[in-house]
Amino acid sequence: MDLSDKTIERICRVFGYLDVLEKRGVDFISSRDLALGVGATEYTIRKDISLLNITSYTRKGYKVEHLKKELGKRLHLDQKRKACIVGLGRLGAALLDYERFKEDGFEIVAGFDSNINKLERIRTDIEVFPVTNMEDIIKQKSIELGIIAVPEVGAQVVVDRLISSGIKGILNFSNTKIIVPKNIIYLNIDFTSALRFIASKFITQN
Amino acid sequence: MDLSDKTIERICRVFGYLDVLEKRGVDFISSRDLALGVGATEYTIRKDISLLNITSYTRKGYKVEHLKKELGKRLHLDQKRKACIVGLGRLGAALLDYERFKEDGFEIVAGFDSNINKLERIRTDIEVFPVTNMEDIIKQKSIELGIIAVPEVGAQVVVDRLISSGIKGILNFSNTKIIVPKNIIYLNIDFTSALRFIASKFITQN
Numbered sequence: 001m002d003l004s005d006k007t008i009e010r011i012c013r014v015f016g017y018l019d020v021l022e023k024r025g026v027d028f029i030s031s032r033d034l035a036l037g038v039g040a041t042e043y044t045i046r047k048d049i050s051l052l053n054i055t056s057y058t059r060k061g062y063k064v065e066h067l068k069k070e071l072g073k074r075l076h077l078d079q080k081r082k083a084c085i086v087g088l089g090r091l092g093a094a095l096l097d098y099e100r101f102k103e104d105g106f107e108i109v110a111g112f113d114s115n116i117n118k119l120e121r122i123r124t125d126i127e128v129f130p131v132t133n134m135e136d137i138i139k140q141k142s143i144e145l146g147i148i149a150v151p152e153v154g155a156q157v158v159v160d161r162l163i164s165s166g167i168k169g170i171l172n173f174s175n176t177k178i179i180v181p182k183n184i185i186y187l188n189i190d191f192t193s194a195l196r197f198i199a200s201k202f203i204t205q206n
Numbered sequence: 207m208d209l210s211d212k213t214i215e216r217i218c219r220v221f222g223y224l225d226v227l228e229k230r231g232v233d234f235i236s237s238r239d240l241a242l243g244v245g246a247t248e249y250t251i252r253k254d255i256s257l258l259n260i261t262s263y264t265r266k267g268y269k270v271e272h273l274k275k276e277l278g279k280r281l282h283l284d285q286k287r288k289a290c291i292v293g294l295g296r297l298g299a300a301l302l303d304y305e306r307f308k309e310d311g312f313e314i315v316a317g318f319d320s321n322i323n324k325l326e327r328i329r330t331d332i333e334v335f336p337v338t339n340m341e342d343i344i345k346q347k348s349i350e351l352g353i354i355a356v357p358e359v360g361a362q363v364v365v366d367r368l369i370s371s372g373i374k375g376i377l378n379f380s381n382t383k384i385i386v387p388k389n390i391i392y393l394n395i396d397f398t399s400a401l402r403f404i405a406s407k408f409i410t411q412n
Contacts, residue, residue: 177226
């Protein structure tokens with residue numbers, strides 16, 4: 001199955017929205033409302049779902065539970081995965097205790113920082129370790145995902161060490177370009193770019 | 207000037223990358239390296255820039271400082287803007303002191319929370335207020351952007367109040383769909399969707 005990044009990205013949002021609907025007790029949703037809920041066109045959403053050979057559509061709309069289950073299977077979103085956070089400044093520490101991760105199947109099982117004082121002071125239920133132990137802990141705990149919130153200057157070193165420890169995917173909050181081998185999947189989350197987009201749009205389009 | 211969201215979004219990333227290059231003292235960059243730096247194709251980047259009628263290309267590549275300045279002018283990214291944060295839990299508090307915002311021209315001038323104890327305990331240099339004062343403070347300080355990090359269930363109420371206070375753009379960390387009038391620009395930042403994308407991709411494509 002060879003899906004484009006855009007399709008995978010939309011399906012992930014559809015999956016998240018179906019999860020919300022399921023929790024609210026919604027049984028059916030029309031493709032129109034599903035499209036509205038994830039901010040895409042109805043045509044695109046129907047096409048994405050049909051690409052996965054899912055027949056979940058009835059006269060009342062998509063069956064929420066069924067569609068979510070099938071999308072989860074196809075995109076392997078139904079499995080729990082372990083993640084760690086590197087860099088426990090204010091943002092990293094907030095991510096360590098970000099409750100939604102666990103609810104959504106991503107368990108944060110370790111936090112790392114180079115500052116021992118910070119590790120001693122931090123208040124969290126998650127186990128935290130000095131970065132020197134990173135490789136061992138990642139292997140021991142079979143952690144698949146690394147979330148990095150270290151200062152820009154240290155980001156690439158951390159990335160290289162995560163990859164040599166066997167990490168398969170990286171979510172980068174470090175506001176810097178990172179370089180990874182082709183088999184490693186990564187995504188940057190850049191708050192400033194998001195604000196720039198908003199500011200630029202409300203000026204140019206109003 | 208009628209640019210697509212995709213173009214605006216890419217230009218914002220180009221602008222951010224040029225800013226990094228400028229700080230590093232880089233004078234010129236080829237369109238190929240610029241494209242690599244922001245994760246787009248060279249063709250797309252050249253087209254985006256040409257849409258803005260910018261002639262910043264020389265034999266040595268784009269002039270970093272000049273291109274950044276011109277993009278900033280066209281997309282109004284060269285103006286400082288005021289923002290506030292609503293919801294001062296761990297994530298909201300971390301965003302309150304997120305240093306990059308200020309460096310990048312977004313000044314956080316107020317934080318709001320409904321919990322008075324939280325407001326008293328929080329350690330920050332930014333002024334914080336009870337949400338009951340939100341409308342007044344936003345108008346007094348001419349705040350244009352609202353960043354919301356409240357629990358899902360309270361998000362829409364906060365959004366409605368931000369909009370009636372004159373906010374023009376919203377960055378939503380609340381993991382829930384929000385409804386806004388057409389003239390209000392908003393963007394959701396969804397950490398879980400990002401992790402799902404990564405996890406799904408490293409499974410399906412390896």
